[in-house]
Amino acid sequence: MKTIINIKYKFWVVFLCVAMLELVSCSEYLEEDPYTSLTEEEVYGNEENLKLLISGLYTQWRNTRQDRSALYMVLGSDEGKQGGQQVQENNTQAALDKYNGAMNPFNSTLAGEWNKRWPVISAAAKAVHYSPSDELKAEASFIRASINFELAMLWGPIPIIDLEDMKESRQPLSDVFQFIINDLEFASEHLPLTQDDKRIPTKGAAQALLGKVYMYAPEETGLRDYQKAVDYFDMMIPNYALIPNYKDLFDTRLDQNTSEVIYAFQFNNMSPDNNMIQHHAGSRAVADMDSNTYFGGYDLALPTQYYYETIWEGQDGDTRREVSIRYDFTLPDGREPQITWTGQSDELEPHIKKFEDIRTQGEQNFWYSGGLVYYLRLADILLCKAECLNELGRTGEAINLVNNTVRARAYGGTLPASQAWPSGTSQAEFGSAILDERMRELGFEGWRRMDLIRTGHFVEYVKERNPWAKESGTIQDFHKWYPIPESEIKQNDNINEEDQNPGY
Structure with missing residues (x-):
C-alpha cells in the first residue's frame, strides 16, 4: 500500500529522527551512532523515542x-x-453540499482530508507493534481506532493497517x-483513569468511544449492540459530571477542561496552536468592517435554517x-x-x-480563535445512552435520563414541566x-x-433541509460515503478502480 504505508511512513521516521537530533547535545551525538541510521525496532522499541513519536x-x-x-x-x-x-x-468545495458531479474521485477537498489521516494511522500502527509498554500501546491504539472509526463511517470499507496482519x-x-x-x-x-496531559486519552475516553462504536456500527456488520453500548457508557459515566451552565463550555476565558470533558482537542489563541475555526464560521460582513471583531469570518460553514430555527420551535427558555x-x-x-x-444575504443570516x-x-484577528474542540463530552454520551x-x-x-440531565441543564438546572418529554412518548417518537x-x-x-x-435518514433529511442539496436535487443513496480519491487508487496497488464506492 504505497501511499498509506511506504510514502507516509517515511515522513514519520524522518520527523522522529529530526526531533531526536534536536534533543541531543553535540557531544552526545558524536559519541553515539547517528540516529538517522537507527533500525525500525530501535526507533519504535525505545520508550522515550516512542513518547516523542506519539x-x-x-x-x-x-x-x-x-x-x-x-x-x-x-x-x-x-x-x-x-x-x-x-x-x-x-466548485470542488461546493460539491460537499450540492452532491453534484464535482463530488467525485478527483475532488481535491475530500482527497486532502483522506490524506491527512493515513500518516497518523500508519505511524500509530508502528507504535502499537513496537511499543515497549502497554500504556503507550494503548495510547496509539486509541488514536488508530478513533481515526479508523471516522474513516469507516465516512468512506466505508477501508484497509486495516496492522503490522501483524496487514x-x-x-x-x-x-x-x-x-x-x-x-x-x-x-x-x-490499559489507559489510566486520569491524565495530567490533557492531550492523552483516559480509560473513560476509550470506554465512551467503545460504546459509540457499538451503537454506530452498521447493522450489516452484525456488531451493532445497544446493550454493550450501554454497558460501556455505564462504566465511565460516574467519573464525569455535567457543568451547570451550558454557555461555560464555550467561554474561552474559562478553563474548558471541565468535569464534562471526556476528550477534547487542545487549542489556544496563539499560533500554531490556534484552531482558526472562527475564521471560517464567522460573518464576512463583520470581517469587512473590522478584522479584530471576534465574530467575524468568511462564511465557510453556516447553520441551516433547520438548525437555527426549526428545532427551537416550542423550546422557549432553552439556553443552548x-x-x-x-x-x-x-x-x-x-x-x-x-x-x-x-x-x-446569508452574510448576516444566523x-x-x-x-x-x-x-x-480588539487584540487579534479572529483567525487566532483557539477554544477547545470537543470530541467526546458527557452530554453526548448521556444522549447516546438514552437512545x-x-x-x-x-x-x-x-x-x-434526557429530562433529568441534558434538558434540565439546558433550562438552567430545573426543567419546566411544559418542556419535559412526556412519559407517554412512544419509541418511534423518542427516536x-x-x-x-x-x-x-x-x-x-x-x-x-x-x-x-x-x-x-441521511438522504431524506439532507435533501429536505440542506438548501444547496435541495436546489441541486442530485443527492442519492450512494452519497452517504465519500469517494475514494483517485490519487489513492493510482498510487495504491491494492485498491483499483473496481474497488471505488458505488456511484462514483
Whole structure:
C-alpha cells in the first residue's frame, strides 16, 4: 500500500529522527551512532523515542480539527451548509453540499482530508507493534481506532493497517469495526483513569468511544449492540459530571477542561496552536468592517435554517440556542455591519457561535480563535445512552435520563414541566425527538453526518433541509460515503478502480 504505508511512513521516521537530533547535545551525538541510521525496532522499541513519536501523533490528529478541516465534514448535512460566496468561489468545495458531479474521485477537498489521516494511522500502527509498554500501546491504539472509526463511517470499507496482519486492500466493514473494537478494548484496559496531559486519552475516553462504536456500527456488520453500548457508557459515566451552565463550555476565558470533558482537542489563541475555526464560521460582513471583531469570518460553514430555527420551535427558555447560534451582528462599538463585498444575504443570516473566541476582541484577528474542540463530552454520551435504552425498549428510562440531565441543564438546572418529554412518548417518537435534541446540544461538534448515516435518514433529511442539496436535487443513496480519491487508487496497488464506492 504505497501511499498509506511506504510514502507516509517515511515522513514519520524522518520527523522522529529530526526531533531526536534536536534533543541531543553535540557531544552526545558524536559519541553515539547517528540516529538517522537507527533500525525500525530501535526507533519504535525505545520508550522515550516512542513518547516523542506519539506526542507528534497527537498534534497531527488534532490538526484534522483545525482550520477548514474542522468544518468540511459538517457541510452537506441538515445541520451545516456553505455560505453563498463560498459556493460561488469553489466548485470542488461546493460539491460537499450540492452532491453534484464535482463530488467525485478527483475532488481535491475530500482527497486532502483522506490524506491527512493515513500518516497518523500508519505511524500509530508502528507504535502499537513496537511499543515497549502497554500504556503507550494503548495510547496509539486509541488514536488508530478513533481515526479508523471516522474513516469507516465516512468512506466505508477501508484497509486495516496492522503490522501483524496487514490488509492493504479495502476490508469488509465487519472486519474493520471488529478491529476498531479490539483497539479500544485494549486501550480501555490499559489507559489510566486520569491524565495530567490533557492531550492523552483516559480509560473513560476509550470506554465512551467503545460504546459509540457499538451503537454506530452498521447493522450489516452484525456488531451493532445497544446493550454493550450501554454497558460501556455505564462504566465511565460516574467519573464525569455535567457543568451547570451550558454557555461555560464555550467561554474561552474559562478553563474548558471541565468535569464534562471526556476528550477534547487542545487549542489556544496563539499560533500554531490556534484552531482558526472562527475564521471560517464567522460573518464576512463583520470581517469587512473590522478584522479584530471576534465574530467575524468568511462564511465557510453556516447553520441551516433547520438548525437555527426549526428545532427551537416550542423550546422557549432553552439556553443552548443563544449560546450555539449568533443572530445579532452588532459590533461591540455599536456599529451595524452591512452586506457590501459579496452581495450574499446569508452574510448576516444566523451563524454558528460556538467557536467564537472573545479573547481576540480588539487584540487579534479572529483567525487566532483557539477554544477547545470537543470530541467526546458527557452530554453526548448521556444522549447516546438514552437512545440505546429506547432501542432496547426501555423508553421510560430513556425519557427520564434526557429530562433529568441534558434538558434540565439546558433550562438552567430545573426543567419546566411544559418542556419535559412526556412519559407517554412512544419509541418511534423518542427516536425522532432525540435526533433533534442531539443537534440542539451538539450542533457543529462533528457527529451529525454520522448520526444521519447510522439512522438511515441521511438522504431524506439532507435533501429536505440542506438548501444547496435541495436546489441541486442530485443527492442519492450512494452519497452517504465519500469517494475514494483517485490519487489513492493510482498510487495504491491494492485498491483499483473496481474497488471505488458505488456511484462514483
